[in-house]
Amino acid sequence: MAPTGATLLLGGRCSSLEPVRVELLYWPGCPSHEKALAELRSAMSELGHDPGTIVVRELTTDADAEREHFVGSPTVRVAGVDIDPASAADHPVGLACRVYRRRDGRFAPTPDPADLRDALARAVTDAGTPHEPSELAAGRA
Amino acid sequence: MAVVGDTAPTFALPDTERNVHEPGDAPATVVIFTCNHCPYALAWHERTVALARDYAEQGVRVLAINPNDSERYPRDAPEQMRARVENGEFDGVPYLHDESQEIARAYDAKTTPDVFVLDSELTLRYRGAPDGDYEDPSQNATFVRDALDAVLDGREPELAETPPVGCSIKWK
Numbered sequence: 222m223a224p225t226g227a228t229l230l231l232g233g234r235c236s237s238l239e240p241v242r243v244e245l246l247y248w249p250g251c252p253s254h255e256k257a258l259a260e261l262r263s264a265m266s267e268l269g270h271d272p273g274t275i276v277v278r279e280l281t282t283d284a285d286a287e288r289e290h291f292v293g294s295p296t297v298r299v300a301g302v303d304i305d306p307a308s309a310a311d312h313p314v315g316l317a318c319r320v321y322r323r324r325d326g327r328f329a330p331t332p333d334p335a336d337l338r339d340a341l342a343r344a345v346t347d348a349g350t351p352h353e354p355s356e357l358a359a360g361r362a
Numbered sequence: 363m364a365v366v367g368d369t370a371p372t373f374a375l376p377d378t379e380r381n382v383h384e385p386g387d388a389p390a391t392v393v394i395f396t397c398n399h400c401p402y403a404l405a406w407h408e409r410t411v412a413l414a415r416d417y418a419e420q421g422v423r424v425l426a427i428n429p430n431d432s433e434r435y436p437r438d439a440p441e442q443m444r445a446r447v448e449n450g451e452f453d454g455v456p457y458l459h460d461e462s463q464e465i466a467r468a469y470d471a472k473t474t475p476d477v478f479v480l481d482s483e484l485t486l487r488y489r490g491a492p493d494g495d496y497e498d499p500s501q502n503a504t505f506v507r508d509a510l511d512a513v514l515d516g517r518e519p520e521l522a523e524t525p526p527v528g529c530s531i532k533w534k
Contacts, residue, residue, distance in 0.1 A: 250530050253401070317435060318529045320401040329497065330401035 241300050241344045244276045248286075248294035251318035253330035257295040264337040268345075286316050293319025297332060297340070304332055304340035363470040364478060366522045370486040371468035375427060375458035378444040383456045386484050388423040390513045392506060393478040394492075395460075395471040395531065397430045398446060399437035402528035403474040405496040407451070409503040410475070413492075414454045417510055427458045429466035430474070430532040438532070466531055473528035479509045479519070487513050490524030 247254035262272035292312035414424035430438040479488035488509035493501035509519040
């Protein structure tokens with residue numbers, strides 16, 4: 222059965238926790254956000270999250286970028302943490318397209334889908350104490 | 363504005379060593395607007411350098427032009443351009459700086475990258491994207507290669523124009 226509400230099943234284990242806040246920040250001057258959003262929705266669905274809960278925010282001014290510490294479009298944050306901290310540290314704040322590296326080393330305008338999945342899984346693991354499925358079935362989780 | 367079939371704007375722009383380059387004096391010239399900070403330009407970059415290498419024996423010239431406002435986008439500053447050249451990223455391709463942005467405006471360049479193929483008379487024969495998918499290296503800048511092959515054979519390219527894909531040029 223698919224997990225619902227605040228209970229998420231990941232890799233055969235589960236955690237009882239608050240829904241993870243997932244944000245996609247983008248600047249419309251860069252054409253990559255639609256692809257990034259589609260891949261983020263797909264990753265969330267794969268991991269049992271509701272993709273409808275993604276908070277999508279458009280930034281259009283330098284002031285927006287400064288306020289949000291926005292280092293390029295698209296930026297994905299899970300539970301407030303950038304999904305690619307190394308890349309974030311390497312970019313200045315501002316309205317621009319963000320450069321990502323795929324796991325095979327290629328440059329790309331969107332995060333590697335595997336990095337999205339890892340960030341989502343990590344956030345859930347970090348947020349709650351994992352329980353074995355048998356504990357959930359027994360109502361102990 | 364550069365229109366396929368018309369004579370393309372000429373220019374004289376400095377590379378990272380202050381040597382000045384102009385299009386022409388070749389059976390074909392590829393002018394590519396590109397930059398340092400755009401992921402699309404970076405994703406396609408190796409394919410365009412490979413193209414320059416592969417067509418060098420036939421006398422084709424490839425000129426890369428960075429037109430971006432480097433005050434707002436410091437990664438596109440001349441010293442950052444020079445660093446990439448010194449790092450060997452532009453082997454065989456002069457990396458020119460369009461500081462005034464006049465050349466990008468004259469070509470009506472839209473994005474980085476945005477590619478223009480000129481024949482020996484500087485007539486524009488192709489403009490647009492390098493190929494159909496920045497994510498797929500096997501596409502190998504095929505739009506540009508097909509256009510070059512046609513120009514070198516004295517034919518009209520079958521595909522003369524495609525929509526450019528990439529980051530908007532950062533105008534001042």
